[in-house]
Every structure is written in structure tokens, then in C-alpha cells.
Amino acid sequence: MGKVLMKGNEAIGEAAIRAGCLNYFAYPITPQSEVAEYLTKRMPEVGGVFLQGESEVAVAYMIFGAAGAGERVFTTSSSPGISLMSEGISYIAGAQCPAVFVNIMRGGPGLGGILPSQADYNQATKGIGHGDCRMLVMAPASVQEAVEMVMNAFPLAEKYRNPVMILGDGLIGQMMEPVEFPDHLKTEPSNKDDWASNGMDHRKRSERNLVRSLFLDPTALNDNNLQLKAKYDQMKKEEVRSESYNSDTDYKVLIVSYGTMSRVCRTAIDALKEEGIDVAMVRPQTVFPFPEQAVRDAAQKESCKQVISIEMSMGQMVEDVERSVRGGKPVHWFGKCGGDVPTPEEVVDVVKSLIN
Amino acid sequence: MQNEIMFAGFGGQGILLIGKILAHAAMEEGNEVAWIPSYGPEMRGGTAYCTVVIGDRPIGSPIIKNPRHLIAMNRPSLEKFAPDVKPGGVILINTSLIPVDSGRTDVDELKVATVDIAKEVGNVRAANIVALSAFVARSGVVTMDGLRHCVEVEFSKKPKLIPLNMKAVDAGEKVAKKTS
Known part of the structure; x- marks a missing residue:
């Protein structure tokens, strides 16, 4: 496949499929609704699922469910929609599950506007949800780079068992540029049998996996936070670009x-x-x-x-x-x-x- | 070397589509391209415009204040954007809807009655292709062969429309030559 001229939003949808992600849950919002439009057609062609949630709050927990079961899953939204997902993202980070979130930013605060913006910088990098949770956040400057970052986001989310965000502004979604798609990712989410609630039939280990963000014992909760911190420190060492x-x-x-x-x-x-x-x-x-x-x-x-x-x-x-x-x-x-x-x-x- | 072409008119005139066809043709000829729409809460009959940037190296700013060329399909677009066009550029004026000039003496003004010509070739809806073809013939930003190929590709899912649009390309090319 040579170069094709593609809108950023559509290219993001295609990139996720090429990353082996067959689960897409979303709720439409300008300026990224074309991702859903594209995947409505494309997901069934590759045996995948696109399910529209009744709100972004629901979508975040649909993501949590799929991620907790060890499936590659992603969503796309824009600023106010991401705010609604923020609670779920914190749960996903707390439960240490991999998932990819794409935020094609529009102006804020509140309903703001629908034109390009980068005003969710602090939310994405510092305050995506309550508690000590953070995401790895990549910011593309072209449609080609958006494709590459989306395809990298899945293995990175799995490496850290943590949400990863692609932070683009409205123009990245709306612009058409030539793109060349890398080959399909061949990797499967690794080691998911060690942590995901993906059924016990095929597993060697007999212990059950528990996906949770609730730790009522203060020592256990502190330990979980130390594990998260260690991951964020590792990101700072290994993932800076x-x-x-x-x-x-x-x-x-x-x-x-x-x-x-x-x-x-x-x-x-x-x-x-x-x-x-x-x-x-x-x-x-x-x-x-x-x-x-x-x-x-x-x-x-x-x-x-x-x-x-x-x-x-x-x-x-x-x-x-x-x-x-x-x-x-x-x-x-x-x-x-x-x-x-x-x-x-x-x-x-x-x-x-x-x-x- | 960088070329910026602004397409502007009413929503429903096929403005975004002809911008896309031009961007595709420029890409096929080995250029770097970006197609940037104005997007907003718009509807049929509202304003629609897009910019196509063509260059020999990666496109920097997708935000263009002064385009080299302008295709104005309605009067508000001409009045709004004609003053921004760089000297020496082409301003295509759709005279079927615009009864005035650009008011510029330092540009190449190309007047095309796109609607009338499209009716002659068979369907008023090909007016946008007439405009695109006349512009390409005059400006040379891509080759006419490259343009024809990409018009064909664009309508490949509706092959019945290809002969009509090819006629529109021919008519646009002819009018650009006649008025030069």
C-alpha cells in the first residue's frame, strides 16, 4: 500500500485496526466524529466491534471492561467528552489495565467551541483523573505522525498496563495529508494471562486474576500507588520523545x-x-x-x-x-x-x- | 516552492471535493500536500472553504493567510478573500453567480461561467469540476493528465458520472485557454 490521501480522523481509525485493535467504543463529538463514521464501516469488515455508548461515562467503563479482559481497545473523543471519561480513566489506571484514548481537542472551558485547541494540556499531562494516576501522552503534528503514534500506543499501553493518550488538536483530525501505513502489528497483548480476567480454562496458573482499583487496606493501596509511580518514573526514563x-x-x-x-x-x-x-x-x-x-x-x-x-x-x-x-x-x-x-x-x- | 490554493463558496457547491481532487493530483505527482477545511457548524447554503497547500518539502503551517490562488464560487467569498491573494496569483471568478470583478490589477483574473458551462455539458452539478479544470489549465499547479486521472478515481464508485465530469474537465480547459 503506497501513499493515500486521508483525513486525520479516518487515518487514526485505520491505524488502530492495523495495530490489531478490534474493539472501539465511542460517543460522537466534533471535531473527531469521522473516526466513528469510518469505523462504523471498517470494523465489521475486519471482524471487529464498534459500539456507541449512551454517553462518554459509559464508554469509559466499556473500555475498562474490555481492557480488564485483556482485549486491545480504544476510544476517541474531544475535550468535554474526555472530561466525562476522566473518572473511568482513573479506574483503569488504578486497576493497571492497558487502553488507548484519543483526544482531538476543541476549545474550552465548558462547551467552548469546536475549532482547534490545545487547552487540555494540563488535564492530559497532570490531571486526567482523581488519585495519583497519569497517562503516557503523545502529541502528533501531522496525519502521518498520528498514525504512527496510534500504532505505537497499543504496545506502550500494554508494556505499562496503563492508559495511553494521543493528544491532537482539531486540525490533526480534520486535515487531509498523504499517509503511508506501517505493516500490521503482529504482536498480541503479552502476559495478559498474568493479570487479565480473561477466563481460566486455558491458563496454566490456577489463581484467579482480579482486576480492581479498590484497595481498602492502606498498605495495599500504598503499594499499588508505589507500583504506579514506578511505572511513571520508568516512562520518564524510557519514553521521552x-x-x-x-x-x-x-x-x-x-x-x-x-x-x-x-x-x-x-x-x-x-x-x-x-x-x-x-x-x-x-x-x-x-x-x-x-x-x-x-x-x-x-x-x-x-x-x-x-x-x-x-x-x-x-x-x-x-x-x-x-x-x-x-x-x-x-x-x-x-x-x-x-x-x-x-x-x-x-x-x-x-x-x-x-x-x- | 510552495503553492497555496483557496477554494471558497457556498456549502453544497462541491468546494471541499474539488480541493480534495487537486490535493490528490498533486500528491500523485510527487508533491507534499495538505488539505485544510474550514470546519464549523455549517450546512447546505452556508459558507464552505478549504485550502490546499502543495510543496516540494514537508508542509509547515497549515494556516495560510495569503494564498497564492483563489477559486471564488460565490460573491461573499470573492469579496472576503480576493484582497488576501498574493500578487501574480490566479483568481477564478464564477461569473454565473458573481457580477463583479476582484478589484485587483496585480493578479491573473480568470472569469468562468461555471454553471452555464456545466449546463451545456449536461448537469449543473459539474460546475465545480469546470472551475477546477479551468483553474488547473490556467495555473499549471498540476498537469491536466494528472487532474483527469484523479477526477476518474474520485468518481470510480459512480462510473456513470465519469463521462459527464470528463466533459466538464474538457470544457473548463477550453474556457481557460479562450480567455487567456
Whole structure:
């Protein structure tokens, strides 16, 4: 299969199938409803299931059920829908089950709007649910990257027995770009007999597996939290991904930006270069774990005088950038949050105002 | 080198479809492409527009303030977007619905009565293909052969419509040459 021109939402649906995921539960919401539309047709063709829940709350627990039984399962939604799923995500993380959640973000808070946004950054990276639960969160900047991240998300969710999120903005879902699909994943969810409630008939072990997030004994609950923490620490060691742009120059300004916003910044950096102004960018591909080291190293370069987080949210990522830079350089913010994606021209003006 | 083409008109005129066909043709010719719709709570008769970006290296910003070319299928679109087109670009004006000019002297204005031409070739619904073909013939952003191939692919599930749309492509090409 060569390159095909595909809408981000449809490509995400196809990628999940190619990752061997045959269970999709969802509730429609703009700007990601095309995933459900696509899978309505596609899932039956491959022997899979698409079931629409009566709400996102129900969907989260349908995911929990399938994940607890050791099945590959995923859902897609957009901001308010993810908020409704948040309780279930916490249960899934607490019970240590693998599942994939795709959030194609729209503007908030509340019903907000339906245009692109990155305003669920803090929710995704820091506060996805109650209790000490976190997710591995990947943020694609193109349809191709969305496909690759979705296909990687399943093995990663299984490696950590933890929810993984793909965090895209509305444009990633709505845009059409050429994509080349990697080969189908051949792996099965490994070691699920050790923990999943998938029936005892075929198992060697005679102990029953219990999938639960309730631990009334304080020592047992603390142990569970220590296990979770160990996994999140391991993610920080093993799963951090980022990409640098124009970083081999004597840049004066360092941009940190992800998703669609980072592409706007790339065009702005090219335009500034033509005017003789070098600006570099670190683009987090994982936003949890955050690429602290890459941002710190890039900010520490002697030529670099200013750091700026450019995001379609009101400075949520600034805190992670500041934490990474550790006071070494001034950290600024630029962004918009109504659904109008900032233009390259606006980014150019903002960067120039930092230099002058 | 990067080309940005904005398609704009009423919902239901097939604006998003002709943008997709152009993006497909550009991809088949080895280019990097992105097709970016305006999406919103829109309906038939509302506004619809999309931008196609074609480049020889990965597309950066999908947000385009100043497109190189504009295909304006209705008057509000022409009035809204004509001032943004880069000098030297093509502005296609659908004269079947638009009684005015772009007001620009630094662009290549291509006037096409898409609805009338589509009626002549057999169906008013092919007006969008007439516009796309005339634009491609004038701007050369993809080859006419590449365009014909992708129109065929687009209608491959409704093969009955292929001859009509091929006629629309021919008519669009002809009108672009006649008025140049």
C-alpha cells in the first residue's frame, strides 16, 4: 500500500485496526466524529466491534471492561467528552489495565467551541483523573505522525498496563495529508494471562486474576500507588520523545511548541531565517513525559537569550518549560485559545518583540 | 516552492471535493500536500472553504493567510478573500453567480461561467469540476493528465458520472485557454 490521501480522523481509525485493535467504543463529538463514521464501516469488515455508548461515562467503563479482559481497545473523543471519561480513566489506571484514548481537542472551558485547541494540556499531562494516576501522552503534528503514534500506543499501553493518550488538536483530525501505513502489528497483548480476567480454562496458573482499583487496606493501596509511580518514573526514563528544529545555529530565541502549533512555528522560523534571525524549536512528541532534558539543553546554549512556549492554550505548557529551564533563561508565553490558530506572521512578530 | 490554493463558496457547491481532487493530483505527482477545511457548524447554503497547500518539502503551517490562488464560487467569498491573494496569483471568478470583478490589477483574473458551462455539458452539478479544470489549465499547479486521472478515481464508485465530469474537465480547459 503506497501513499493515500486521508483525513486525520479516518487515518487514526485505520491505524488502530492495523495495530490489531478490534474493539472501539465511542460517543460522537466534533471535531473527531469521522473516526466513528469510518469505523462504523471498517470494523465489521475486519471482524471487529464498534459500539456507541449512551454517553462518554459509559464508554469509559466499556473500555475498562474490555481492557480488564485483556482485549486491545480504544476510544476517541474531544475535550468535554474526555472530561466525562476522566473518572473511568482513573479506574483503569488504578486497576493497571492497558487502553488507548484519543483526544482531538476543541476549545474550552465548558462547551467552548469546536475549532482547534490545545487547552487540555494540563488535564492530559497532570490531571486526567482523581488519585495519583497519569497517562503516557503523545502529541502528533501531522496525519502521518498520528498514525504512527496510534500504532505505537497499543504496545506502550500494554508494556505499562496503563492508559495511553494521543493528544491532537482539531486540525490533526480534520486535515487531509498523504499517509503511508506501517505493516500490521503482529504482536498480541503479552502476559495478559498474568493479570487479565480473561477466563481460566486455558491458563496454566490456577489463581484467579482480579482486576480492581479498590484497595481498602492502606498498605495495599500504598503499594499499588508505589507500583504506579514506578511505572511513571520508568516512562520518564524510557519514553521521552522530542524533535529539534534549526538547533545547530547560534539562535537567540528558543521556541517550545507541539502539534499543529509547532508547524506554524516552523514556517515562522524559516521566515525569520530569511531575515537573518535564527530561532530554534524543541517540539515535544511526548508531553507526558515532558522532554525536560532536551528543553534544558537547548535553553542553556550561550547564544539563547529567551525561551517562549507557543501553544493554543493560555500558558499551560509554560510551567513545564520553566520547570525544565530551571530559571536559567527568561520564559515567555504566546498563544490563542478561541479556535483561530495563530499565523506564522503573528509568531514572527512575537519573536521579534522578544529580541528588540 | 510552495503553492497555496483557496477554494471558497457556498456549502453544497462541491468546494471541499474539488480541493480534495487537486490535493490528490498533486500528491500523485510527487508533491507534499495538505488539505485544510474550514470546519464549523455549517450546512447546505452556508459558507464552505478549504485550502490546499502543495510543496516540494514537508508542509509547515497549515494556516495560510495569503494564498497564492483563489477559486471564488460565490460573491461573499470573492469579496472576503480576493484582497488576501498574493500578487501574480490566479483568481477564478464564477461569473454565473458573481457580477463583479476582484478589484485587483496585480493578479491573473480568470472569469468562468461555471454553471452555464456545466449546463451545456449536461448537469449543473459539474460546475465545480469546470472551475477546477479551468483553474488547473490556467495555473499549471498540476498537469491536466494528472487532474483527469484523479477526477476518474474520485468518481470510480459512480462510473456513470465519469463521462459527464470528463466533459466538464474538457470544457473548463477550453474556457481557460479562450480567455487567456
